[in-house]
Amino acid sequence: MIRRISLICLSILWLSFVASDNVLAQDEDDKEPPGEQVPIQERDMGDNFIEILGEVPGKVITLPVSLFFKGLAKAAGFVDYNDIILRITDILTNEDGTRKVRPVFTPVSGGGLIFIQDNLFKNGMNFRAAASFGIRTRRNFYGKLRDTQLFAPKLGLQISGFYKRLPDEDFFGIGNNSFEANQTNYLHDESNFELEFLTGPFGRALIGAGFSLSNVNIQEGKDPNVPTLDSLFTANQIPGFSGADMWTLLFRVYRDTRNVTGHPTCGGEAFFSYEYSQQLDGSEFGYSKFTLDVRHYFELFYQRVIALRFRTEITDNIGQNKIPFFRLGALGGSEILRGYRSVRFRDKDLMLGGIEYIWPIHAMASVYGFFEEGRVFTDVFDDFTFNDFKYSVGGGFRIKAPDGTLTAILEFGKSDEQFRINFVLNRDLGSF
Numbered sequence: 001m002i003r004r005i006s007l008i009c010l011s012i013l014w015l016s017f018v019a020s021d022n023v024l025a026q027d028e029d030d031k032e033p034p035g036e037q038v039p040i041q042e043r044d045m046g047d048n049f050i051e052i053l054g055e056v057p058g059k060v061i062t063l064p065v066s067l068f069f070k071g072l073a074k075a076a077g078f079v080d081y082n083d084i085i086l087r088i089t090d091i092l093t094n095e096d097g098t099r100k101v102r103p104v105f106t107p108v109s110g111g112g113l114i115f116i117q118d119n120l121f122k123n124g125m126n127f128r129a130a131a132s133f134g135i136r137t138r139r140n141f142y143g144k145l146r147d148t149q150l151f152a153p154k155l156g157l158q159i160s161g162f163y164k165r166l167p168d169e170d171f172f173g174i175g176n177n178s179f180e181a182n183q184t185n186y187l188h189d190e191s192n193f194e195l196e197f198l199t200g201p202f203g204r205a206l207i208g209a210g211f212s213l214s215n216v217n218i219q220e221g222k223d224p225n226v227p228t229l230d231s232l233f234t235a236n237q238i239p240g241f242s243g244a245d246m247w248t249l250l251f252r253v254y255r256d257t258r259n260v261t262g263h264p265t266c267g268g269e270a271f272f273s274y275e276y277s278q279q280l281d282g283s284e285f286g287y288s289k290f291t292l293d294v295r296h297y298f299e300l301f302y303q304r305v306i307a308l309r310f311r312t313e314i315t316d317n318i319g320q321n322k323i324p325f326f327r328l329g330a331l332g333g334s335e336i337l338r339g340y341r342s343v344r345f346r347d348k349d350l351m352l353g354g355i356e357y358i359w360p361i362h363a364m365a366s367v368y369g370f371f372e373e374g375r376v377f378t379d380v381f382d383d384f385t386f387n388d389f390k391y392s393v394g395g396g397f398r399i400k401a402p403d404g405t406l407t408a409i410l411e412f413g414k415s416d417e418q419f420r421i422n423f424v425l426n427r428d429l430g431s432f
Contacts, residue, residue: 105425107334108166108342110134114429124149124156130430136167136222142430148198148206156198158208163191168223173233174325174346176376176388180417185221186229188326189243190214196250205255212250213280216243216326240324245280258297261428262400263358263366265305268296277327278318286321290314307356309372311336314380315348323348329376331390334422337374339392339415347376351384364402368411369395391415396422405429 098118105111112132120127125147132140141163148156166188172178196210218241221228235241251274257267271293279285293311300306313329325346331337332344336352354372361367373389396411409424 102426102429104130104132104427104429105423106132106427107422107424109140109164110138111425112140114426116429120145122147128430137165138167139163139165144430146198148200154199154202158196158198158210159194160196161191161193165189168221168226170226170341170343171229171233171238171325171346172344174238174328175378176345176347176390178345182232183226184229184232185223185226187217187219187221189217189219194250196252203255204257205253208250208252208254210250212248213246214248215245216240216324218243218326238325239322240285240326244282244285244324246277246285246324246327247280248275248277250275262406263303263305263360263398264297265299265303266297268294270294276318278321284322285324286318287323287327288316288318289327303360305356305358307358309352309354309356311350311352311374312380313350331374331376334409334411334424337372337390337392337415338370338411338422339394339413339420340390340417341420344417345376345390347378349377349380350374351377351380358398365397365399367395367397369393394420 100116102114102116103111104114109132111134112130114128114130117127119125125145127143127145129143130141132138142160143162144158144160146156146158148154150156168185169188171184171186172180172182192212192214194210194212196208198206198208200206218229220230229238229241233241253270253272255270258264258269259266271291273289273291275287275289275291277285277287277289291311291313293309295307295309298306298308315323315327315329317323328346328348329350330343330346331350331352332340333342337344352372352374354370356368356370358366358368371391371393373391375389377383392413392415394411394413396409398406399408401407406428407426409422409427411422413420413422
C-alpha cells in the first residue's frame with residue numbers, strides 16, 4: 001500500500017517537472033534571438049550630469065505651465081467624474097423653459113451669463129439677472145423683476161437696477177463735427193435703481209411711469225493707448241466732467257406688433273419715452289429728453305424682408321441747468337450707426353434713418369445688409385439740414401433659437417472712418 005502511494009507521488013512530481021520544462025522551453029522559443037551587441041562606447045548610458053544640469057533652467061521656466069495643464073486635467077477629470085456640470089445644469093435650468101442660463105456678450109459690456117426665471121412666485125412674475133466682464137476690469141451687473149398683473153389684470157410693477165464700470169469709454173468732443181484725432185477716454189462708473197408702474201397691454205402697447213435714481217462717477221480712463229479726458233478737455237468745456245447724482249421721472253410707451261421675434265416678416269416696434277431729470281444733490285444739472293424709435297417690417301417675397309427704422313432724441317436744458325455730457329444723445333456702436341465706434345458723436349439732439357434687406361438662409365439663420373444715416377444737432381429745429389449726415393453700410397448674419405428668440409449677431413459695418421466687426425450674443429434676453 002505504501003509502495004503504491006509512493007509511486008503515485010513520484011509520478012505526479014515527474015509530470016510537473018515535465019510540464020515546467022515544456023513551458024520554459026516555449027518561453028525560450030518565443031524570445032527573439034539576441035541581435036548584434038552594441039559596442040560599449042555607443043550604448044545609451046542615460047543623460048550625464050552636465051546634460052541634466054543644462055536642462056534645469058528650461059524645466060524651471062516651463063514648470064508653471066506644466067503644473068497648470070496637469071491641474072486642469074485633474075480638475076476636468078474631477079468635474080466629469082462627479083457630473084458637476086450636469087448637476088449645475090439641472091439646478092439652473094428646467095425642462096419647461098421657465099428657468100434657464102444663457103451666455104451673453106456685447107462689445108460694450110463684455111461676456112458673461114444671464115439667468116432667467118419666469119413665473120417666479122406666480123404666473124406672469126418674471127426675473128432677469130446678468131453679469132458680464134471684460135478687459136481692464138470692465139464689469140456690468142443687471143437685474144429686473146417684472147409683473148404686469150401684480151395689482152390688477154392691467155396694472156403691474158417693474159423694479160430694476162444695474163451697476164456698470166466701463167474703464168475706457170471714448171470721448172471725441174461735443175457736436176457733429178468732433179474730430180477723430182481728439183479721441184480721449186474716461187472711466188464711467190454708474191449705479192442705477194428704477195421703479196416703474198406698468199399698465200396694459202392696450203392694443204399690444206405697454207405703458208410705464210415711474211422714477212429712477214442714478215450715481216455716475218467719471219474718472220481717469222484706463223486705456224494706455226489713448227489720452228485721458230482731462231488731457232484735452234476741461235470741466236468748463238464738458239458739463240458733468242466728474243459725474244453727477246440724478247433723480248429722474250419716467251414715462252414710456254412700447255408697442256410690439258411683430259408677427260414673430262427673431263425674424264419678423266410684418267408688423268413692427270415703436271418706443272416712446274419722456275424723461276425729466278434733476279441733480280440730486282445740487283442745482284447745476286437738469287434736463288428733459290424725448291426719445292422716439294420706430295421700426296417696421298415689410299415682406300417682399302419668399303420671406304425676404306425690408307426693415308425700416310427711424311429714431312430721434314431731443315434733449316433740452318431745464319432753465320439754466322446744464323446737461324451732463326453722458327446724458328446727451330449719441331450715435332455709434334453696435335446698435336445705432338454701426339460703422340462707427342461706440343458713442344462717436346454726442347449732442348443734445350439726434351436723428352437717424354436706416355434700411356435693412358433681410359433674407360433667410362435656414363430655419364434658424366438669416367443674412368442681411370443695411371444702410372443708415374444719422375447726425376447730431378445742438379437744436380434739431382433750428383439747425384436741421386440734410387448736410388453732414390454720417391453714413392454707415394454693412395451686413396451680417398443673425399442666428400435665432402427655435403423659439404424665435406434672437407441669439408447671435410455677427411456683422412460688419414463700414415463708415416468714412418473705419419471698418420468694424422461687431423459680435424453680439426443673446427443681447428435681447430435682457431429685456432422683456
